[in-house]
Amino acid sequence: MARTPADLVRAEPDPPFEITFDGRTVTALPGQSVAAALWAAGILAWRTTRHGGRPRGAFCGIGQCYDCLATVNGEPNRRACLVPARPGDAITTQEGHGHAGLAV
């Protein structure tokens, strides 16, 4: 029985690379979205809400809910479930409205 999703599909990924989340190093695989790379590292929340300051992360997984907004390399309001992770990306927790309007 498969222990991991990668085992299940017998994945032999291209070499992994590093991104950071709030300064912490996270390993990502080529082809993973930012959200997938964070999930793989056990990170489920990367923004806080405007009113309650509550943590949120990916919910719909397909670009519809906008709960996964993150600041990627200084750019706020990126949907982490859609943005492909790239080597060296710096992901930071997006607080509130991300200091920008709806920049999608």
Added chain:
Amino acid sequence: MPGSPSEPYDLAVVGAGPAGLAGAATAARLGLSVAVLDAAAQVGGQYFRHPAPGLGAARPQALHHDWAAFTELRGRFEASGATHLAGHHVWAVTRQGEEAWSVHALVGVDDGAGAGREGGDVPADGGRGGTDTGEGRGTRGGRADGTYSRSALADGSRGTGSAEVSGTPGAGTGGEGRTGAGFRGRRPVRLHARAVLFATGAGERQLPFPGWTLPGVVGAGGAQAMLKSGLVLPGRRIVVAGSGPLLLAVASSLAAAGAQVPAVVEASGYLGYARRPGALAANPHKLLEASVHGAALLRHRVPLRTRSAVTEAHGTDRVEAVTVSRLDRDWRPVPGTGRRVACDALAVGHGLAPQTELATGLGCTTRRTPDGTYALVLGRFQQTSVPGLWAAGEAGGTGGWQLARVEGELAGIAVAARLRALPALTRSRRVRDLARRRDRMRAFAGAMAAAHAPGPGWTAWLDDDTDVCRCEEVTAGSVREAVTALGARDARTVKLLTRAGMGWCQGRMCGAAVACLAASGTAQGTVPPSAERRPLAVPVPLGSLAALPEDPGQGDT
């Protein structure tokens, strides 16, 4: 102007899932010029989402027991000559005249599937802005207009997702983003076509409950999508809950991928199916599918609890447990039946809601499905109520990928029959056979939807502090106040009074819930959610709108 750069495509297909691929392949094989616009980097849609090549999945079929059918369909599409425009977020379709439509899309939004290219492969194509329709449409301020044409796309771009576009990087800030993801390179583009096929699929319907905004609570479809494309799980111990057949598929793939699934919690029973034995007997593949998932659940020792729901998720910064309660016939929790189940994630969803906003924006008629969503009304050959517009797959009501593929093929034939003035095309044996299969599967889809329709009592899960609208953090209490104290009777009024549905997702996550709460103030008790009417199908930066050339209006074909 045949042969001129302004020559429109015969058919624009929105969506590259099974319906879109089948429709495009069929129409292209029948001689039409076809472009398929899709937001994702790879074809397949949500159902056939699969890992990016870099993940090196040797056995993608382990996540799809229909993988062979998909590769066959994809092969047919690739061989058909249809153009694939990946990374294209279509936000509106507008009428340009008789048999003339403009499809508006943003490229390079978030995902960068169609961007991340260097600027050099964008053809300079000076002057075409004015020739596109022969109307001297503006290249305002010297900006080229971002209009696709057949000739610009004829060579080299097919299947690569690196669509060529006439024009400059439009309303973006210019240049590629630092990540190379193309965010800064986003730009509006436009494609002309004589017919449009909406193969836009469906989104997941959510019913809120206390704690559903905690990290670790994810959509059942979302968990499935992240697993299929990114090979990741939201946790190790994942409760799967909600309603509908998707839950069984999600639970069996999560379990196969190594998650422990303490329970599948289904709010309906399965007795609803038994009331329609005809629909079941006529769709043996559905029984087979169910038994495959059922067997997988047995093998992984996953218990299935019917007539139950997760009525609360517990935790502070992430989910640590859920409460599972028995439901009465109306989906009201039976007092005293709540049981706590420890978990570190919850995958939850209450069926699928057709994505119809592009079509309803053009006036296409909708119908209410047996489970309370809205789907497009479609004719015998998949035509919508607006001539020149067709639809296939989930946009016409949730029914699964086989139905989508059949409907796509039917639509492809019908569009070719119409555009080539060959009505005989629709009288073939193949068409009769496809229509028969379509009708049979539609009947089953109706039975399935009825069996999983939310009961009116589900709103009893909500306490006044529960966020209903995730984006704007509007609580059930304030929605109820808008209904009882301020007299709101529909979701639109609630939105104006509370901001529920006014945030980023534009009510996609909370729309069904808000409509139900609004309905509780009315005589009949349940009011259907208002049919999706959003002026733009995806959020569009104002700069992109401003950069659009003025449309030339009617009669330019």
